[in-house]
Amino acid sequence: MIKKILLVLFLIPISALAQINEANNQKTISGFITHNNKPLENVTIFVDKTIRYAVSNEKGFYAIKANPGEVLSYSYVGLDEVKVLIEDVTQTLNINLQLKSSITDIEHDKIVQLGESSFGENASSFKAIKVDPKKLNPNATSLTRALEEKIPDILVRINDYGEEIIYFRGKELNGPAVWEIDDVIFDIPYPIFISEVKELLIINNKEFYPQLPITNPLIKVKTSIDYKKVKDLNYNNYYFIDEDYYSGDAKKYKDIKVKYSFLDKFNKVSKDDELLTIYKNNYTLDKNYTNYHLAVFNHFKNKKVDKSMLIKVLSDFEKFTNNPEGLKAVAYNYQELNEGNRAIEVYKRILRLRPNSKQSFRDLANAFYEQKNYNNFLKSYSFYLQKGLKIDATDIGEIMSSEIVSVYNTDLDEATTNQKIKITNPLKSEESDVRIIMEWNVSEAEFIVELVNPKLERYILKNTYSHNPALIVDQKEKGYHSKEIVINSLNPRNHLLNLTYLGNKQYKPTYFKFTTYYNWGRPNQTKKIEVFEISQKNKKIQLLKINRKNL
Template sequence: MTNKLILFLFLIPIYFFAQAPQNLDYKTVSGFINYKNKPLENVSIFVKNTIRFSVSDTKGSYKIKVKVGETLSFSYVGLEKIEVLIEDVTSILNIDLKIRNTITQIQSGKVIKLGETNIGEYKDISLITKIKGSELNENGLSITKAIQKKAPFLLIRYNDYGEEITYIKGKEMNGPVVWVIDNVSFDIPFDIFILEVKEVLIFNYDKKRPVITVNTNIDYKKVNDIDFANYYFNDSDYYNHDAISYKKVRINYPFLDKYKRLKPKEAFDLYKKTNAVDKNITNFYFTLFNTYKKKKDSKPFLLNILSDFESMSFDNPEDLKAIAYKYLEINEKQKALEIYKKLVKLRPKHHQSYRDLANAFLGSKKYRNVWLTYRYFFKKGFKIDDNDIGEIITSEIVSTYNLDSIDRTNLPKIKIENSYKNIARDVRIVFEWNTTEAEFIIEFVNPNLDVFEIENSLVQNQGLIEDQKKKGYTSKEIFINQLNYGNYLVNLTYLGNKQYKPTVFKITTYYNWGRPNQTKKTAIFDFIQKDKKFQLLKLNRRFLR
């Protein structure tokens, strides 16, 4: 097995260079452009840094020639401009334009990480941080911004009203900070002149909301134009139980009518007769798979469905990745592994390709093959970047090093000195999805109903999406260091993927991460319904037993 892996990795460059000339070819990208679910005419579509352009017609339809690596720009007066980097698989781009949001534009999006933070992974921060008022920039845009300049471990987010909500990076699950201004508690600080501040104290707690205390020289007898009641959260700032259980998702496909009441063997016989026609139906294979995956004696049928779809999608890495997820859903680890090998060949420049292959070996405790994969990754000049896939690779290399306690092969291991990755946690969650065009919002809810959201979208953070495409990754890890009593919820609102087929998510939850009793649970979710919030996970302390 090991010799085959070495030969496989050796052949990757040969395969890549044989495929390289295709990147110079023009391809046609087409789709529809909508605004508020209605076709939008006269949208300008430009290929950046070229003279090629197109304009949408009365049906919102467009078509344009592009090359892989070029960027398409969609613009319309008064609406948010969208720019999309063209990939090897790009052929359809259905664009939903939205009105310009000045609140969104305030958010810089300069940090190339989903949510602009490593959730649950905080650095060494003192229990108390003291800042003198004289140390603050008196020209700061707000008291929050001025304090953040001196305390970069603070994360500022904006609510729907443009108000600044403050968190400590890595402790987002604890909830936003409580502001105590001259011995009075607030959820949001009222406007304070920087010159009025005498001292700031930041209290960094382990299990509860952090506190920022601000002492000022304000003469409140002269203050009569502030309604202090406006600086507290109301019900809309907390979770209002508006997520639908994913188990209740129901989408009616007409082709399923003929499968009603059929047992797996009967359905298999019907499938073999009608597959030649039905295979062209959008999401045919996965819909049929999902319909029968929990039925008794359905395994042969499910394997045939996935095998047929795999044959059809032999050169489509997005579909293949989703098929690998489905194989894992029915515990076919070896078949998933074979697909991950194909993905390394199809996308040898994508960091995620190597991580997924190494992770498949790690799941089977084939540590030697994990090291071979990552050693090849580094040998080809790749490095661990300060982005989401870099965080995941670091976590899993550290984990492999700790798990591979007996070296039977004399193969040099890879040791990463990172104290933050070598800490045992109650929970680690890894989110993966099969296409870089997927846009969504993940909502985390703690037992106190405090909400923290991360949004993967072009409007929110175009730099992040471009980094995902250029480096080749679609994943995010988060940690919950200590589960408090009560339920933690993970909800997802799907915003679309500019295509007609669904986005498939793989979510792996590790309990007791880094401890001898570590366990994991993998769940697969298909999303095609947009703008609805679904509850995916409910976590609590009973899973730690």
């Protein structure tokens, strides 16, 4: 009996200690909740699978304690519930709740790449495929969906009007497929029963069908429809309307102005030494302003000051912060300044802070890659694999695969040949006209990327909670914030990349880094790194113009 009592007494402190340790790991998350740009009172914020909760006040403000890895749920009657996974860097979460939608999401869940970003890869090579209509799924919701089930090279997208648009994998920027139904050309097929299809030919190569006046892929359909008996069929409804094409509504990045009051003192000064003096004299007082260092850096960069001054500001921020998101923005800017070795040291520091983040390893490896230090590049990934992390079919996995394959094809140093890392994707593109890596420093950042081909046809990628919440959760759980865009064959005229920023639930802007490789995987490969600070929401901004003059 005494032994049992002692055992119970012994276990009590352990249980209490576990609770204390859990409490010590908790951090306070706070922010404001709004609806239609107005504060929302009495929103309930729960920590999932616990009894911890908070309620927003009349100003919409709330504060709650949570552990990294836990999920906060924001709920209010009549509005869509929002769930947010807490990370080690999470502090501020400003939430905008939306009305519940009564419309079922048409977009299907069949996504080959979770981030849907590796288009341009594994381009469809067939010239034409004849499809037996009898082998199509008679229960498919549309002819478009039946073809998607049958042909792996077909990718279906839903436009803003709920219409199903077909692209061919790897050739998305060539534009969507067009339809020839009973010898009449349409952009979008009018409703056809699968039982009415008599012949079906999918043409992927203009050489196979030279009389076609367009370069898009073609889906040629013969039907048994008796058009004399068809009533109320308005053929004009089956063509793209103006909204399906780029209308030139993106503002250029250089025309987007962001004002910070602490920069006013620099406005009337142009000489480098005077700017530096003002910066040093006011540093102690101003350094605690939100986004101070990076705002000063961008201001100086726009004034085209000496590079040493830019490095001074970034170096001061390195010493000031221990936040991985801020440090990542520093590293991005070092890389844009061609200060690769400085970037390596920052990425090493981020890896120490976030040792289980896939992006931390990739960023360090890529920094070595940029310096052509292939030995340390492969060592970084060897260590990554030793930790039990995998190179999988996520956005970051595709990026890692591309760069590992590139090193094996580029590096002739025999010292690295024994460090083999197996890439399971045998179709991985080894070369292309253009490869773009898009990265951002804040995991909560939401945005829409619009790629425009020379025919002004738009192709849209959405990185948002509302479009694909599973993607955002996967990014945060595995720790990656990047996308890969490959253009195998670049058109002589301009391709545009526009971005609409939707926010990041913080008061700080998000920093986006775009690395554009021309002649990727070829001896004449070149690159250009551009970093953008973006804080204005719901404005379409033109960031990149891509053309053949750089090939």
